[in-house]
Amino acid sequence: MDHISLDRQARAILTGNDRGGYTVPTAGLYPYQWNWDSAFAAWGFAQFDVERAWTEVETLIAGQWDSGMVPHILFHQPDPGYFPGPDVWGGTGPIPSSGISQPPVAATFIRAIWEQDRAAGAARARALYPKLVKWHQWFMDWRVENGAVCITHPWEAGRDNAPDWDGAMAGIDPVGVGDYTRRDTAHVDAAMRPTKYDYDRYIWLVQMGRRLGWDDAALKAQNPFRVADPTMTFILMRAHRDLAEMGRTLGEDVGRIEAWIATLERGAEALWNPDLGAYDALDVKAQKFAGCVSNASFLCWYGGLDDDRMRPQIARVWNAVRYPVPSLEPASDRFDAKRYWRGPTWAIMNALISLGLRDQGLTAEAARLRRDTATLIAEHGFAEYFDPHTGAPAGGGTFTWTAAVWLAWASPSAGDD
Numbered sequence: 001m002d003h004i005s006l007d008r009q010a011r012a013i014l015t016g017n018d019r020g021g022y023t024v025p026t027a028g029l030y031p032y033q034w035n036w037d038s039a040f041a042a043w044g045f046a047q048f049d050v051e052r053a054w055t056e057v058e059t060l061i062a063g064q065w066d067s068g069m070v071p072h073i074l075f076h077q078p079d080p081g082y083f084p085g086p087d088v089w090g091g092t093g094p095i096p097s098s099g100i101s102q103p104p105v106a107a108t109f110i111r112a113i114w115e116q117d118r119a120a121g122a123a124r125a126r127a128l129y130p131k132l133v134k135w136h137q138w139f140m141d142w143r144v145e146n147g148a149v150c151i152t153h154p155w156e157a158g159r160d161n162a163p164d165w166d167g168a169m170a171g172i173d174p175v176g177v178g179d180y181t182r183r184d185t186a187h188v189d190a191a192m193r194p195t196k197y198d199y200d201r202y203i204w205l206v207q208m209g210r211r212l213g214w215d216d217a218a219l220k221a222q223n224p225f226r227v228a229d230p231t232m233t234f235i236l237m238r239a240h241r242d243l244a245e246m247g248r249t250l251g252e253d254v255g256r257i258e259a260w261i262a263t264l265e266r267g268a269e270a271l272w273n274p275d276l277g278a279y280d281a282l283d284v285k286a287q288k289f290a291g292c293v294s295n296a297s298f299l300c301w302y303g304g305l306d307d308d309r310m311r312p313q314i315a316r317v318w319n320a321v322r323y324p325v326p327s328l329e330p331a332s333d334r335f336d337a338k339r340y341w342r343g344p345t346w347a348i349m350n351a352l353i354s355l356g357l358r359d360q361g362l363t364a365e366a367a368r369l370r371r372d373t374a375t376l377i378a379e380h381g382f383a384e385y386f387d388p389h390t391g392a393p394a395g396g397g398t399f400t401w402t403a404a405v406w407l408a409w410a411s412p413s414a415g416d417d
């Protein structure tokens with residue numbers, strides 16, 4: 001199919017998943033507004049409807065809690081097809097929500113949207129800026145450990161069942177979790193979804209957060225799950241840089257943001273696993289590395305690090321599959337080509353990795369990843385994720401963020417290499 005028809009299809013996916021002011025990731029499986037999905041959706045909308053792009057991020061930030069946290073799910077309208085819903089989470093913000101956050105790609109895409117038309121977006125950027133600063137401050141206050149950014153639930157990283165969390169998950173005994181009915185496996189083949197072992201622990205962590213009223217200090221003291229994560233660390237590092245740029249344009253003092261960047265730059269070294277020769281997740285409680293070369297390990301360039309140590313790693317992982325970048329290196333004994341974040345390729349992660357490679361001057365690699373992702377989508381559609389060996393689509397179909405990164409980055413219409 002030619003790219004003009006694919007552009008048309010991608011726009012139709014975004015408008016089809018639009019629920020009026022916010023976009024669902026895909027109908028059925030994910031019927032609410034997800035945090036980083038929504039930021040990607042805005043980037044996609046900005047390619048043909050800038051007004052709608054602004055509304056998307058404004059609706060997301062409207063869910064911000066008093067603490068500054070912006071939740072990972074906003075439950076705008078109850079939908080019995082999803083579990084765990086608002087009654088299980090018991091979020092305490094202005095809109096029914098979950099109690100955890102997600103990778104803060106928003107500032108980066110808000111800056112990109114604003115740069116399309118500075119004058120038209122000025123008032124909206126000015127209104128969003130202090131809210132983004134407050135959200136980033138919340139991360140720095142509650143999630144940073146030795147300069148690396150931690151997650152407090154596997155869902156917070158956006159890489160739900162990545163093997164990065166296996167060690168910390170094994171330390172949880174999900175006693176008293178009770179009976180519940182999963183809804184995800186009614187929409188998608190169970191072999192492509194997390195296991196019951198994982199789900200019991202996900203729900204146990206949600207129940208604990210709710211019991212503690214999602215109080216950050218209480219959770220920090222009592223939550224056994226605290227893992228320093230390359231996804232969060234590199235994405236927040238990048239988001240701080242883009243937020244600082246916005247602040248400079250607005251004439252704000254960005255000294256505080258510059259200090260955060262310096263903290264995370266130093267802290268990234270805490271994620272360097274010398275035995276693996278790669279950035280890795282670190283279980284902060286047990287002080288143990290996960291031992292995973294994942295697609296998040298390759299976000300170092302996106303974070304803004306000019307780090308040659310990861311170049312042989314990306315070459316190795318890239319050459320092991322037909323459709324890069326797999327979410328886990330195929331040589332790992334935990335690799336599973338179809339199971340979500342334990343092997344499949346995700347177009348959104350490829351977009352972030354490629355933007356980082358480009359910014360660090362690795363333009364040939366950046367262009368190759370863009371082309372490979374365009375081929376994958378052109379051959380196999382706008383799926384949630386893909387088998388890295390065969391390209392077979394997996395998970396949900398007509399997926400918002402896959403369509404969004406097609407429009408904003410992968411499509412030949414999105415620019416020259």
Ligand code: GLC
Pocket residue numbers: 025030034035036037157158159160
């Ligand atoms: C899954 C993904 C997460 C995403 C959500 C909605 O939970 O792991 O990253 O935000 O689905 O697409």
